[in-house]
Amino acid sequence: MATTNPVPRFPDGFLWGVSTSAHQIEGAADEREASVWDVFTAEPGRILDGSTAEVACDHVHRHTEDVALLAGLGVDAYRFSVSWPRVRARGGLDFYDRLVDDLCAAGVRPVPTLFHWDLPAGLDWRERDTAERFAAYVAEVAGRLGDRVTKWITLNEPAEHTLLGHALGIHAPGLRLLFDALPVAHHQLLAHGLAVRALRASGARDIGIANSHGPVWPASQEAADVEAAGFYDLLLNRLFADPLLLGSYPDGLGELMSGDVTADLEIIAEPLDWYGINYYAPTRVGAPQGTEIDFGGVRMPAELPFSVREITGPQVTDFGWPVVPEALTEILTTFRDRYGDRLPPVVVTENGCSYEGVDDPERIAYLDGHIRALHRALEAGVDVRGYFVWSLMDNFEWAEGYARRFGLVHVDFDTLERTPKASYAWYRELLREQRG
Ligand code: IFM
Secondary structure, three states, X not given: OOOOOOOOOOOOOOEXXXXXXXXXXXXXXXXXXXXXXXXXXXOOOOOOOOOOOOOOOOHHHHHHHHHHHHHHHOOOEEEEEOOXXXXXXXXXXXHHHHHHHHHHHOOXXXXXXXXXXXXXXXXXXXXXXXXXXXXXXHHHHHHHHOOOOOOEEEXXXXXXXXXXXXXXXXXXXXXXXXXXXXXXXXXXXXXXXXXXXXXXXXXXXXXXXXXXXXOEEEOOOXXXXXXXXXXXXXXXXXXXXXXXXXXXXXXXXXXXXXXXXXXXHHHHOOOOOOEEEEOOOOEEEEOOOOOOEEEOOEEEXXXXXXXXXXXXXXXXXXOXXXXXXXXXXXXXXXXXXXXXXXXXXXXXXXXXXXXXXXOOHHHHHHHHHHHHHHHHHHHOOOOEEEEEEEOOEOOOOHHHOOOOOOOOEEXXXXXXXXXXXXXXXXXXXXXXXXXX
């Protein structure tokens, strides 16, 4: 439902934006190399609606229209991702060169993410070498765009890419390695650290990462549930944050890493200018139940030391994710308490929900609630500097294909026509009010 009570004022200079990613919107698949997602998508049964991202929103050919939508929305910044497979193709960086020019001309600050899951086909995060190749690619991108890009993101959600893509096999590359996926986490972290060094060497400043985090609530106060929730919290909230912010792996996971990672940890812990948090919903976790569970389409193997449980009570989105704005305040204050001075300023790099329809009061209520929750974190002393809605427009939602719609702009995937939703007008109005 549209809200009338004005959202409290955020500090001057607070960065308001929207996010997308290359594979989810770009299309123009024949103008780039293949990624692990193209290979995965071609395998029967992998994508809910059998679709592909070959055309997606056709953003590569329609970016002028999309930049106009961003300018019309009045955002300060646009978070998009650079496709490594496109950069490897001849002339691949030309597209991002034009996009960055158009954004700057429209007064929208470009904030590229350098890896958002579309690893070039043939590369593999189990190989350490992939981290070094990534740093070389990052140096190439920074060399070309660094004269106009003033804020960078290295990786998007390495936790999901590890867990869903390599441990559980429901995202590309479709591996079901369970805890043998830990080197995938380590090599992405190493890639991040090497990328930070490559960016700084090219003169770049204002570097962050976008990690997904959320509160993990035990299913009950029984010791077995509390212990299982604690372990899940390590995976979601500490496996990536501890090495980045403290320079060490958390007890309980560090021992599982093979070999001596001390020298790598020094690279991984390169100081960050800010820390990005993608937040959608909390997770309720209990002791293992001894059988494979289907959790919202995710097959959770019986041998995992935890089981994800349903959160009953709050409203859920079309994706079945519970709507719990106060959990955003909770995760932000938890991070501040856990990491203290080691936590740089925070930016919420993704937040949003999937609902059908161009008239989308549920999305307005979701965003309104979460932006107020963000303000409460600010009042509680968390140094939050920005907020990005996921997503500018409906797009290819990975294994769910086009069945989930996260956009402020509706996309008709037959005609590719864009139609701003009610939530687009609401966010535009919010930004106007915030600027007084
Ligand atoms: O669409 C994804 C995005 O690519 C990464 N974060 C979560 C979003 C919604 O599932």
